[in-house]
Every structure is written in structure tokens, then in C-alpha cells.
Amino acid sequence: MTILIETATIVDRNSPYDGKVCDILVENGVIKAIGTGLTTTADTIVRQPGLHVSPGWVELFANFGDPGYEYKETLVTGAAAAAAGGYTDVFVLPNTKPALDSKTQIEYVMRASANLPVTVRPIGAVTRGLEGKDLAEMYDMHNSGAVAFSDGTLPVQAAGLLLKGLQYVKAIDAVIIQVPDDRTVGANGLMNEGVISTRLGLPGKPMMAEELMVARDIKLARYTESKLHFTGVTSPRSLEYIRRAKESGLAVSCSVTPYHLFYTDADLKDYDTNLKVYPPLRDEATVQVLRKAVLEGAVDAIAAHHQPQEYDSKVVEFEYAKPGMSSLETTFAALRTALPDLSVARTVELLSSGPRAIFGLGRPSIAEGQEAVLSFFDPAGKTMLTTSASKSKNNPFLGKTLQGRVLGILNGRHLHLNQPES
Known part of the structure; x- marks a missing residue:
């Protein structure tokens, strides 16, 4: 599976791309290329306003x-x-x-x-x-x-x-x-x-x-x-x-x-x-x-x-x-x-x-050849959770408008993207 993450601000002090806005190409759970204006056919394209990516x-x-x-x-x-x-x-x-x-x-x-x-x-x-x-x-x-x-x-x-x-x-x-x-x-x-x-x-x-x-x-x-x-x-x-x-x-x-x-x-x-x-x-x-x-x-x-x-x-x-x-x-x-x-x-x-x-887990870096273990977020976005993926709903933040928004994750071959704001 090929995933192209477009125009993402990279937040990773261990990466040579830290602070840069780049495209990230992931193939079968591994980062294959990082750059600007990457053009390739991908099975999935991740494109979100304000997209930030971190380990x-x-x-x-x-x-x-x-x-x-x-x-x-x-x-x-x-x-x-x-x-x-x-x-x-x-x-x-x-x-x-x-x-x-x-x-x-x-x-x-x-x-x-x-x-x-x-x-x-x-x-x-x-x-x-x-x-x-x-x-x-x-x-x-x-x-x-x-x-x-x-x-x-x-x-x-x-x-x-x-x-x-x-x-x-x-x-x-x-x-x-x-x-x-x-x-x-x-x-x-x-x-x-x-x-x-x-x-x-x-x-x-x-x-x-x-x-x-x-x-x-x-x-x-x-x-x-x-x-x-x-x-x-x-x-x-x-x-x-x-x-x-x-x-x-x-x-x-x-x-x-x-x-x-x-x-x-x-x-x-x-x-x-x-x-x-x-x-x-x-x-x-x-x-x-x-x-x-x-x-x-x-x-x-x-x-x-x-x-x-x-x-x-x-x-x-x-x-x-x-x-x-x-x-x-x-x-x-x-x-x-x-x-x-x-x-x-x-x-x-x-x-x-x-x-x-x-806990000695190692520090995955956003760099070519590294496994794609990534979190997607927008620090300037807004969160207003009205429902929950958890089986229990005992969350006092439900219904509150909060600063910052999680967009999803890519964990190796597992991609999860939250629904965009309506």
C-alpha cells in the first residue's frame, strides 16, 4: 500500500526535515521519500489544512x-x-x-x-x-x-x-x-x-x-x-x-x-x-x-x-x-x-x-528508510467531541470546544484518519 502525505509540517527534532513543510511518501509501512512537490500514484492521499506530522x-x-x-x-x-x-x-x-x-x-x-x-x-x-x-x-x-x-x-x-x-x-x-x-x-x-x-x-x-x-x-x-x-x-x-x-x-x-x-x-x-x-x-x-x-x-x-x-x-x-x-x-x-x-x-x-x-522504546525518526510511525495533528484546529470511539462515555470534555485537533495516525501499515470537521 502506498500513502502520500501532502504538505505536512514535520515536527521531529531527530529529523533533518524538522520544521519544514514536505510531502512524505510511504510504501508498505516504510518512508520511501520526503520532499516538496512529490508526484506519484498513491493508493491513499492524506491532505488536510494545517497538517502537522510527528513521531x-x-x-x-x-x-x-x-x-x-x-x-x-x-x-x-x-x-x-x-x-x-x-x-x-x-x-x-x-x-x-x-x-x-x-x-x-x-x-x-x-x-x-x-x-x-x-x-x-x-x-x-x-x-x-x-x-x-x-x-x-x-x-x-x-x-x-x-x-x-x-x-x-x-x-x-x-x-x-x-x-x-x-x-x-x-x-x-x-x-x-x-x-x-x-x-x-x-x-x-x-x-x-x-x-x-x-x-x-x-x-x-x-x-x-x-x-x-x-x-x-x-x-x-x-x-x-x-x-x-x-x-x-x-x-x-x-x-x-x-x-x-x-x-x-x-x-x-x-x-x-x-x-x-x-x-x-x-x-x-x-x-x-x-x-x-x-x-x-x-x-x-x-x-x-x-x-x-x-x-x-x-x-x-x-x-x-x-x-x-x-x-x-x-x-x-x-x-x-x-x-x-x-x-x-x-x-x-x-x-x-x-x-x-x-x-x-x-x-x-x-x-x-x-x-x-x-521506557527505552527507541525514537522513530521522520526520515527516508524509517518505519512510518506517525501522528497527524493540527495545533491551530479546534476539537468539539460529540461522540466517542471508547466503549465508555465518561469523558467530561465531550461537548466542549478545545484548542488543537488530532487528524489521525499511520502506524506501519495501519492508517486511521479522523473525520474532517463539518
Whole structure:
């Protein structure tokens, strides 16, 4: 199959064509030619106003629910949402039933997702059954295709167990991902602890629960000299701890979510369960610090934290609603809207080269002879999502007009183009 991408602005610091407007000819998933005014017969022509092309984006913390929770999301619907959101690669969480805690489960995901438009990369569990008691067989999972290790939305609480896990993954040069949360602090919290939680009469979750875990885990990473990634970071003090760890030479990195940059706890005034997320939304002052940290380069990646929930888990009283939102399709636009001063190059770094560097995926370059792993987008376009490719619709951005628009992806031989604006 031959695909001609016409008049595209290339955004790739590793490419000799970075910043140039070029045509790109792709044959059977490989970039054959890059230049201006390419004339050739192609099976498909990609032509869009404002078209920008970058190396494929990577989502590092998404729950596709398969196996066990297919009523929330499946590998097929999750991959469709990811492609619509501009992602060529997605790390899927082990929070399934059964958990992704063995070679067999990792191989299942690899086989079941082999023909999907995005590359699905399973995260192996750190502990058996995500129970936080015994280590899972991480070496076997790594050999079967596990891209990293985490207990996902149930972060490892026992210091001694995480210490063993960090020692274990060092031998295979793998990364452990933690949502930093000491679950014994504010265990019944439903939102950020502060003025708004008091006003709404909801029990609060203090940022201290995150900060304690970040400080502890950094000490463990220093002791083991292993790789550790914090995702869903929301606290300015956590960012400071992580900055110091990096400066001391530790292999520690972090990511934040687009919704923690967009919304604040004040947006919960109407008890919108789609905004009940984990970790919780923080106050306005904290969000401003997070935004500044992203702009200044203190954050290594953006993670969508795609957590689809079925209707019955969200259309209930706030106390009983399950946390999380469906977010893959709106991450780019939410990021561009929350941070209008964020450069296009920095946006691509947060979505592509940042996560690829952390997890050793290599950096596909937009150059002749390279595999075509590309994301298409228009930073000046508009997004107003009225429907979703995800099986679950718990996305608070539905119906909102956002800055920036995803146009599609080309992942090897898989081409997905979003419908043009009407």
C-alpha cells in the first residue's frame, strides 16, 4: 500500500526535515521519500489544512479492561479511541481480571492486539493478583513482552516489597511505574482536601498522601539504583522531590495528566462524577504550579490516565461513583487548551520522545528508510467531541470546544484518519 502525505509540517527534532513543510511518501509501512512537490500514484492521499506530522505518540497508563472488564472497554474499542486520539502506542494496565501478572496473561494481550491499529504494550503486575503481598514473575513477563511493571491503580504500599521489585527489575533494565499514594492517609477521601471539600461536605484526600510516597520511593530507588516512574503527580512538593532526585543522578521520571492541568477541585461544585478521578483534582494554586512545571520542562511526559467506566459506575451518588475518565481522544486538545503557551515541539516531546526515552522504546525518526510511525495533528484546529470511539462515555470534555485537533495516525501499515470537521 502506498500513502502520500501532502504538505505536512514535520515536527521531529531527530529529523533533518524538522520544521519544514514536505510531502512524505510511504510504501508498505516504510518512508520511501520526503520532499516538496512529490508526484506519484498513491493508493491513499492524506491532505488536510494545517497538517502537522510527528513521531507516533505514546500513552503510558491506559486501562483497556480486557480481560474481565470488557463491559467498560475492550482492546478493540480502546485501540480505536487511542487511534482517534493520535496515539500509535499504548501501555495497558494490569488491573484486569485476572490481572496481567503472568507470562500467560501478557501473551494473551500481545496476541489479541496484534492486528489492531495501535501497538498495545502490556504493563506487567509487580505483585501477584495486584494484592501487594508477593512479587509476580516479572522476568517471565518481560520476556513475553511486558513493557514495564506496575500495580496500576493499586500502587505498591509495602516498602519492603517495592524494594524487592526495584532490585528485581534492575537485572532486566525495566521501569516500575507508581501512582504515588499512601492509601492509609485520607483513606476515605473522595476529593482534594481543602476549602472546596469542606464547602461540599465531602471527605478530603490530602496531598501529603502523595508526597509521603514520592519521598519514600525515591529513597528506595536511590538504594537500588533502579528506574522508577511516577505518574499522576499532582503536588508541587512532589515535583521538587523528583527534581532533586534527577539532579542527584537517579533514574527517576514523572508524568502528569491533562485533566489535572485543565480542571480544579472547584469544578466539582455540581458533584460531576466524571470529574471524580484518581489522584483527585487539586486547587487552583496547585494547578498553576503544575502548568508552570510542564512549561519549564520539569515534567517528562503527559499520561492520559484513560480509565473508562460504564454508565452504572458513574451515574450514581458521588460517594459511590468509580474514579476515572475516558480521556485518550481529548488529551492533545485538553493539553493545548490548558497550556496555550506550550510550543508544538514541547507538546510532541511530552507525548512522544519523552515517554519513548523513559521506557527505552527507541525514537522513530521522520526520515527516508524509517518505519512510518506517525501522528497527524493540527495545533491551530479546534476539537468539539460529540461522540466517542471508547466503549465508555465518561469523558467530561465531550461537548466542549478545545484548542488543537488530532487528524489521525499511520502506524506501519495501519492508517486511521479522523473525520474532517463539518
